[in-house]
Amino acid sequence: MTKPDTPSVGPKLELRGVSKRFAGKAVLKGVDIAVERGRSLVIIGGSGQGKSVTLKIAIGLMRPDAGKVLVDGQDVTRLGGVDQRKLAKAFGMLFQGAALFDSLRVWENVAFRLLNADGVKRPDAKDRAVAALGRVGLGPEVIDLYPGELSGGMQKRVGLARAVAAEPAILFFDEPTTGLDPINADVINALIVEQVQRLGCTAISITHDMVSARKIGDEIAMLHDGKILWRGPTKDIDQSGNPYVDQFIHGQAVGPITG
Amino acid sequence: MLSPLQALGRSTFSLVRTTGALALFAGRGVAASMSAPLFVGQLIRQLVQIGYFSLPVIGLTAVFTGAALALNIYTGGGRFNAEQIMPQIVALGITRELGPVLAALMLAGRVSAAIAAEIGAMRATEQIDALKTLSVDPFRYLIAPRLMAAMIVLPMLTAVADIIGVAGGWAVAVASLNFNGALYVKNTWDFLQSWDVVSGLLKSVVFGFIVALMGCYHGYNATGGARGVGRATTHAVVSAAILIFASDYLLTSLFSHK
Numbered sequence: 001m002t003k004p005d006t007p008s009v010g011p012k013l014e015l016r017g018v019s020k021r022f023a024g025k026a027v028l029k030g031v032d033i034a035v036e037r038g039r040s041l042v043i044i045g046g047s048g049q050g051k052s053v054t055l056k057i058a059i060g061l062m063r064p065d066a067g068k069v070l071v072d073g074q075d076v077t078r079l080g081g082v083d084q085r086k087l088a089k090a091f092g093m094l095f096q097g098a099a100l101f102d103s104l105r106v107w108e109n110v111a112f113r114l115l116n117a118d119g120v121k122r123p124d125a126k127d128r129a130v131a132a133l134g135r136v137g138l139g140p141e142v143i144d145l146y147p148g149e150l151s152g153g154m155q156k157r158v159g160l161a162r163a164v165a166a167e168p169a170i171l172f173f174d175e176p177t178t179g180l181d182p183i184n185a186d187v188i189n190a191l192i193v194e195q196v197q198r199l200g201c202t203a204i205s206i207t208h209d210m211v212s213a214r215k216i217g218d219e220i221a222m223l224h225d226g227k228i229l230w231r232g233p234t235k236d237i238d239q240s241g242n243p244y245v246d247q248f249i250h251g252q253a254v255g256p257i258t259g
Numbered sequence: 260m261l262s263p264l265q266a267l268g269r270s271t272f273s274l275v276r277t278t279g280a281l282a283l284f285a286g287r288g289v290a291a292s293m294s295a296p297l298f299v300g301q302l303i304r305q306l307v308q309i310g311y312f313s314l315p316v317i318g319l320t321a322v323f324t325g326a327a328l329a330l331n332i333y334t335g336g337g338r339f340n341a342e343q344i345m346p347q348i349v350a351l352g353i354t355r356e357l358g359p360v361l362a363a364l365m366l367a368g369r370v371s372a373a374i375a376a377e378i379g380a381m382r383a384t385e386q387i388d389a390l391k392t393l394s395v396d397p398f399r400y401l402i403a404p405r406l407m408a409a410m411i412v413l414p415m416l417t418a419v420a421d422i423i424g425v426a427g428g429w430a431v432a433v434a435s436l437n438f439n440g441a442l443y444v445k446n447t448w449d450f451l452q453s454w455d456v457v458s459g460l461l462k463s464v465v466f467g468f469i470v471a472l473m474g475c476y477h478g479y480n481a482t483g484g485a486r487g488v489g490r491a492t493t494h495a496v497v498s499a500a501i502l503i504f505a506s507d508y509l510l511t512s513l514f515s516h517k
Contacts, residue, residue: 056388060391061388081396084391085395085396088391088392088393088394089394092392095388095389097385099384099385099386099389100386100389101381101386101389102386112395113394113395116298116394116395116400117393117394117395118394172392
């Protein structure tokens with residue numbers, strides 16, 4: 001299992017005072033958020049509030065203008081090159097559109113890290129990819145297909161299998177149910193919960209789908225106007241007492257959040 | 260509304276910034292090409308895509324260019340009774356200039372565009388971000404194999420274009436202009452010096468780098484979804500063509516002293 005040297009106390013992942021601007025516009029204005037090991041945090045918020053930017057900074061795809069990203073208490077904000085690639089071995093990510101490699105077969109997508117970063121031999125990598133696909137409900141009939149031959153729901157499952165194949169310590173989910181029908185969305189939610197529990201890993205998701213947030217999150221945080229407005233256990237979100245959260249979770253047009 | 264001075268300043272700043280970004284990108288690409296790990300499967304795939312599949316278009320371009328060049332030189336040479344030096348001029352023109360430049364331009368149209376579109380689509384669909392999260396450096400996996408493949412195959416394609424271009428001239432000379440075929444070949448062979456061919460092949464190594472670099476750079480930096488990919492494709496072809504012509508002049512100046 002690919003897990004970095006882990007002190008037993010303190011958050012697994014922490015964003016401290018993270019700010020980010022694009023073309024002069026402040027998207028994140030000092031985000032402070034920490035996730036304890038083995039917990040699943042869901043960040044909710046409207047479109048354009050900085051959820052994706054937060055996730056990209058957390059996983060190292062983007063650098064903040066100010067603030068720090070800490071993994072196991074170590075500052076990883078400015079890592080690059082080999083160090084960044086080593087750190088990335090502790091991460092797995094399911095992208096919004098699955099981001100599967102079009103030119104590779106399904107099993108090669110799932111085994112991509114094993115083959116290209118971990119140096120696992122092709123037969124072994126294929127066996128592990130087939131096992132990972134089995135865990136997300138995909139049988140041997142799909143392993144030699146190309147991503148373009150799969151439905152959206154199946155692509156998400158392959159993306160999930162790829163994210164968990166190397167057994168990472170931290171999983172990131174970017175809008176995992178976007179574009180799926182309610183049944184497939186529920187299947188993906190259930191698979192996410194199952195995989196996170198199986199691996200015992202820390203999970204961070206961003207979504208604006210409240211059904212998904214309630215199902216996959218131990219905790220929910222709401223991001224609005226570049227800051228975390230509210231955070232608490234999932235079970236408490238209906239009693240948050242925060243008008244922004246209440247408006248968002250009930251999908252009301254009238255309230256403090258304006259389009 | 261910008262004043263002329265502001266507009267000039269902004270354009271200059273933009274040019275300097277783009278040049279710097281391109282130089283950094285090229286440096287990272289070259290560094291990735293020269294360090295482990297080398298993705299051999301990707302390199303082989305690109306050798307086939309860039310080299311093998313470009314053979315028909317480069318062959319056809321070369322044969323027609325050689326034939327047209329022969330006709331033009333024969334007609335022009337006739338003005339001062341110098342028709343018989345046509346084989347030598349065709350050979351010189353093809354090996355030193357037209358073979359490498361036309362092969363590179365056809366590759367710019369076919370390969371720069373394809374590379375920019377493929378990498379641009381990967382950018383738009385977050386596949387490049389996915390590579391990073393899977394602990395794979397996109398420069399090693401995507402950029403280096405394309406740069407290396409283009410620099411390896413373009414000299415080979417140029418050599419093929421040289422042979423087919425000269426053959427095109429020979430065919431027209433024999434079929435339409437009453438030249439003796441064996442004598443045509445002998446004159447060409449006796450006249451050509453190894454440097455005529457080698458200088459063209461050396462140029463094509465540089466052209467290959469330009470073709471792949473422009474496709475990779477514009478594709479990698481594509482923004483704005485499908486429209487951005489289309490824009491990247493156009494920019495890749497146009498900038499590759501301009502840089503090929505500019506570097507052709509510089510290299511020809513350099514080589515002409517030999």
